[in-house]
Amino acid sequence: MNAIKNHFWAQVFVIYTRFMLGGGFVFASMIKIKGRRFTTVPQEDADFGTAMHFFETMYQTGLYWQFLGWGQLIAGFLLMTQRYAKLGALVNFPIILNVFIITISIDFNLTPVITGMMLLANLGLLAWHWGELRTLVNLPLIPDLPNREENQKIWEITGLVLFAFTAGYRILRDGYDPIFWFGVCLLIGLGALVFKIVWRGKKTSWIGK
Numbered sequence: 001m002n003a004i005k006n007h008f009w010a011q012v013f014v015i016y017t018r019f020m021l022g023g024g025f026v027f028a029s030m031i032k033i034k035g036r037r038f039t040t041v042p043q044e045d046a047d048f049g050t051a052m053h054f055f056e057t058m059y060q061t062g063l064y065w066q067f068l069g070w071g072q073l074i075a076g077f078l079l080m081t082q083r084y085a086k087l088g089a090l091v092n093f094p095i096i097l098n099v100f101i102i103t104i105s106i107d108f109n110l111t112p113v114i115t116g117m118m119l120l121a122n123l124g125l126l127a128w129h130w131g132e133l134r135t136l137v138n139l140p141l142i143p144d145l146p147n148r149e150e151n152q153k154i155w156e157i158t159g160l161v162l163f164a165f166t167a168g169y170r171i172l173r174d175g176y177d178p179i180f181w182f183g184v185c186l187l188i189g190l191g192a193l194v195f196k197i198v199w200r201g202k203k204t205s206w207i208g209k
Helices: 008-033 051-061 063-081 085-105 111-128 130-137 153-172 178-208
Strands: none
Touching (some): 008 085, 008 111, 008 153, 008 178, 051 063, 063 085, 063 153, 085 111, 085 130, 111 130, 153 178
16 A cells, blocks of 8 residues: 555545545535525425435525535635645544435435535545544554655645635625536646646756766
């Protein structure tokens, strides 16, 4: 496992998994925190037991609806910071597990596929950090090697930029264009990766001289 964890591209994959998982939760959280519905049309007359009825019931609780939003926002933020990603994976796990169970309990069409993938991603992050998280069940610590790629400052900065853009976009807009949001996030993420690869190549060439 340590051989995999010390591989550059494996760490990059984990970094971007945190960005996507955390970003998805931040994106979904703001509408709840603002006390707004997922849809622009009230769903008081939705059939009992349907997804829209379920969301309308949660929305009508008021405080609980906003509480869910704050929980998602905090978990997403922790994941995106990279520095506190282990805590983020722990906090996010019961939330995404709860969401997954809800989507397979009520007819959400293909939504369980998405939430199932998010749950698997979160389990993967927990497995990635198991060497340190195992102390929670009184097993000895297996520390990671120092100077790991995932601990580099560039990924913390990128995470904060992605968080600020996502949260700001959803604060300013109740309606949204998912293609625009995802496209901007993709450009930010790819920009950081290209910069890192170029910088890594230059650093390697300098060492070789």
